[in-house]
Amino acid sequence: MPNQPLTHQVALVTGAGRRIGRVIALTLARAGAHVVVNYGRSAQEARETASDIRALGVESLALKADVSKPAQVRRMFQAADREFGRLDVLVNNAGVFFAAPWDKLSEKDWDTVLGVNLKGPFFCAQAAAHLMLRQGSGRIINIASLGGLRAWPNHMHYCSSKAALIMLTKCLAKALGPKIVVNSVAPGTILFPGEKPSAGQRRSLPLTPLRKAGRPEDVAQTVLFLATTAEFITGQVIPVDGGQSIG
Numbered sequence: 596m597p598n599q600p601l602t603h604q605v606a607l608v609t610g611a612g613r614r615i616g617r618v619i620a621l622t623l624a625r626a627g628a629h630v631v632v633n634y635g636r637s638a639q640e641a642r643e644t645a646s647d648i649r650a651l652g653v654e655s656l657a658l659k660a661d662v663s664k665p666a667q668v669r670r671m672f673q674a675a676d677r678e679f680g681r682l683d684v685l686v687n688n689a690g691v692f693f694a695a696p697w698d699k700l701s702e703k704d705w706d707t708v709l710g711v712n713l714k715g716p717f718f719c720a721q722a723a724a725h726l727m728l729r730q731g732s733g734r735i736i737n738i739a740s741l742g743g744l745r746a747w748p749n750h751m752h753y754c755s756s757k758a759a760l761i762m763l764t765k766c767l768a769k770a771l772g773p774k775i776v777v778n779s780v781a782p783g784t785i786l787f788p789g790e791k792p793s794a795g796q797r798r799s800l801p802l803t804p805l806r807k808a809g810r811p812e813d814v815a816q817t818v819l820f821l822a823t824t825a826e827f828i829t830g831q832v833i834p835v836d837g838g839q840s841i842g
Contacts, residue, residue, distance in 0.1 A: 599627030600823040605679040607631040607672075607789035609662050609719060610689030612641030615738070615785065615811045619686055620644055621651075623822065628684065629654040654679070662689050662706075662715030663689045672722035681730055684822045685723040686718035687760075690737045692704060694749045705752050712756035713763065719758070720767055727775050735771075736821050737779040738814070739766050742751050744781055744840050752839065759780075759831050768830030774831040778821045783836025784808045804838030 606623045610616040614636040620630050621644070622628050630648050634641035636836050641657040648655035660671035675682060691711045726731025742750055743757030761779055766770060768777040784796050786808040789798050792800060800808060817835050821828070834840045 599625075601684070602627035604683035605629045605631070605681050605683035606686065606822070607674070608676055608684060608686040608688055608702040608721075609721065610635070610714065611686075612637035612639075612644055612657075615782070615814055616686075616688040617644045617810040619815045619818050620655075620656070620811070621647060622819050623684065623686075624648040624651045624655070625820055626823065627653065629679055631671075631679075632654070632657045633662070633671060633689065634659055654701065659700055659741060659782050660720055662687075663710030665718045666712075668715070668718045668722055672719075672726065673696055676726055678790060682723055682726040683730075683733055684737045685719060685727075686738065687719055687736070687824075689715055690738065690740075692750075692753055695752065696749055702736070702753060708752040708817055709759075711803060712753070713759050717761055717763060720763075723777060724767075724771055731787075734777045734822050735767065735775060735777040736818050737761075737777070737780040738818075739764070739779040741781055741783040741836050741840055742832065744832070744834065753812060761818050765830045765834065772829055776821075776825070778825070778828060778830070779832045780817050780821070781812060781834045781836065781840070782809065782814050783834065783839045784837075785811055786829050800837075803836070803840070804842065807837060809835060809837060 606628040611620040611632040643658040645655040660667040740757040764779040
């Protein structure tokens with residue numbers, strides 16, 4: 596395959612068995628990377644993603660780990676290190692999203708969302724950084740959200756987790772530079788083929804500058820940019836939202 600800037604490099608993508616995580620994993624594989632496909636519950640989908648990646652001529656390994664559990668995270672990175680001996684790119688994509696009115700938001704809901712969306716990325720970054728510093732370089736990309744930049748009252752737990760993830764990105768960039776760069780991507784409304792926008796999305800999309808929803812490939816290509824050619828960018832959040840965050 597021509598133009599493979601990640602040849603001989605290794606990437607680990609959390610929540611990569613399905614949806615945007617799968618698209619990101621395949622995009623990195625097409626760029627030449629060997630890819631570790633993390634999953635929590637989507638075992639069959641993760642195995643299929645890994646198989647599709649291997650069909651592209653690179654190696655892939657599907658590893659189960661609940662990213663909100665630091666012990667499982669450590670075991671996953673140890674397994675990846677045994678298999679590949681290096682790690683160049685970490686994409687913290689695994690996330691939990693559901694609505695809950697403020698007066699119905701339970702402690703369990705709060706802990707579940709913050710555990711996966713914030714605690715998980717930190718402990719994955721911590722484990723990844725040890726491997727990256729050993730080789731002297733690496734890139735960490737956190738998948739945040741428009742919800743980390745805008746207030747959605749029925750998603751307080753989610754918005755709080757993604758806003759904190761954006762700040763975590765900045766803190767990690769300062770702590771891990773200059774050898775490791777850390778950035779985040781904040782998707783807006785992203786629809787897969789055949790999906791219909793919700794009533795709220797139908798109202799909001801015509802008011803955005805680009806007046807349309809994005810595709811998962813829009814997110815994946817931004818991740819690829821940050822994983823490859825973005826040599827002088829760190830600690831930043833890049834909205835992929837059709838301009839929704841500016842108006």
